[in-house]
Amino acid sequence: MKITKKQIEYLSNLARIELSTSQKKLFSFHISDILDYVEKIKKVKTKKELYAPSLNFWAQKDEVQDYDRSELLKNAPEVEDDQIKVKAVFKNQDFDL
C-alpha cells in the first residue's frame, strides 16, 4: 500500500511529531515498503484474536504512592512556585464565547 507524503503529514500531526521535509519523503517510502510486506497477513482467515499473551490480568488497587516532590521537579523543563510550568492550554478566544 502506497502512503503519500500528505498522509505522513496527517499522521505526524496525529502523533504530535514534527518531521522534516526529507523525513516525510523517507517515511512515505519506508512505510509504503513495510505495508507492502505486511500485506500478506490478510490471507489468513480466522475469527479469534490475541492481543496479549495474558495469563492472568488482574486489577491493581488505586493507591497513592509517595514520591519526593523536589526530586520529581528536578526533571521538569520549567518550574515555578514548586509546580511544573506548562504553556496555556486554552487560548484567549476560548473564553470570549
Next chain:
Amino acid sequence: MKNQDLLNLDSFETDVAMHKLKMSYLDLVNIYIQRIEKLDSKYNVFITKTFDLARKQAKFTDNHPTEVYLPPYVLKDNIITRGIKTTCASKILENFTPTYNATVYNKLNKNNGILLGKVNLDEFAHGASTENSVFGPTKNPWDDSRVPGGSSGGTAAAVALRMCKIGFGSDTGGSVRQPAAFCGVVGLKPTYGLVSRYGLVAMASSMDQIGPIATNINDAILGFINIMGFDPNEATSVDTEPKNYWPILKKPKVKKIGVPEEFFGEGLDKEVKKTVQVAIDDLQKCGYKIEKISLPHAVEYSVAVYYIMQTAEVSSNLARFDGVKYGYSTHNKSKDLKDVYMNSRGQGFGEEAKRRIILGTFVLSSGYFDAYYKQAAKVRYKIKEDFDKAFEKVDVILTPTTPTLPFKLGAKTKDPLQMYMADLYTAPANLAGIPAISVPCGYVNNLPVGMQLMANSFNEDLLFDVGYNYEQSHNWHNKIPII
C-alpha cells in the same frame, strides 16, 4: 591462578576461587573496573559507569555475606534506577534521572547486587544492531567492524568482553536473544509475566520481558532467579511457585526436541544452517529424541504481525514523552502547547523511533485499524495456536536464533525492513508469550552462531536442561574474543 582468570569462571566457581585466594568483593569489583576502563573506549559499551556505587555495594557485601552469590552486573539503560541517569540511548531522555527503581533493580539490590553501570542499546530498544543510539554504536567483541546485535547489544557485548558476569537486557522481538547469539553468549527471554516490567521503559507492553545474558547457562539461571517473581506493581505479573531451575548433567528432563522445518528455509544463511544442524546431531548424541514438526504461521507471518502490533504499542507508549514533565523540551522556544509537543518530540526522538510512532499511528488510525491491527491480532492467535499444538508433541523447539551471522556496521541502517528481518526467528516467542533462550552452538570464521530453544509457558527449566547438557558436551562458553 591470576586475577584475570577469575573472569572466565562461572559465578559458583568464582565464589570458590575467591575464598581460596582470600579475595574480597571489592577486589573482584576492582578487577572488573580495570577491565572496563581498558576496553570500553574501543567497544563503546557503557552509557553510565557506576563505579563508586559498585565499590560501595561491594564493601557492603563484604560485610554482609549472603547465601545467594550474585556477581557484579550491568543493566540495559532502559531499566530505571533512582538517582542514576536512565537515557534509553535517546536525546529525549539524555539527562533524565528517575525518581524510583524498577522492580528488577530493587530485587537485585535486595540480594546484594553490585551494579557496574548502565549500558548501550538501540534508542528505546528499537533496533537489532545497537546502531540507533545517540551515544554511537557498540562494536561486536568478535569483530569490531560488525554489530553486536540489538537492541541489548551493550549488555551482550559487556558479557562477551568479560566486563561483568551477568547483564540484564529487555526482549520485545528478540532483543536479548539476537545480540546474545551475535556475541557468543547465552540470552534468555522468560515467559511473559514472570519478570516484572515495572520500571522497564515500555516499548510494546504485550511483548516486553526483561531477561539475563551470561556466558554460560548456570549464570543465566542465577540472573533469572534473582529477578523473577510476582510484583503487585505490575498488572500482568504472574503469581506462580518458582520451580527448581537447576539442570542435572546427563539426566535430561526433556525427552523430545521438535525442529520446525519452516525455520530452516529461505532467508537462512547456509553456514548458520550447517552449524545449527551439527548442534541438532550433537543433541541426539546427548540422548534427546529429535522430531520434525511444523509451525506454519510463525516464520511466515511473525515479522509482519510483530511490526504492526509492536509499532501500535510503541506509538501509544511513547506518547508520554511530550516535553512537559521531564526529558528534552522546547518549552522556552515554542509558542504554544501543541508546539511544545510537536517540537520536543520532533527534535527529541531519533529517526527509527519516529518511523515506528508514525507507522503505529497509521495501523491504529480510523479506517485502517481493522485491516492491520485487528487482522494482526488474528494472525497472532494462529501463531500461538501453532505453538500450543507443537507442545502437545514435543517438550522443546529448536531453531537458529538469527538468520545471519553478525553483519557489518552500517549494512542495514538505510533499509529498515531488512533490519526488521533480524527478528525473523525470535519474534514468534514474544507474540506467543513463551520462554526462549539462545545458546552458543559454534563459530563460522570466528563469528558466533546461536541456537534458539523455545518451551511452553513457565517451562524455563526445560530450556536450561537442554542448554546445559549441550553446553557441557562442548566448550563454546569458554571461548573468549581475542582483544
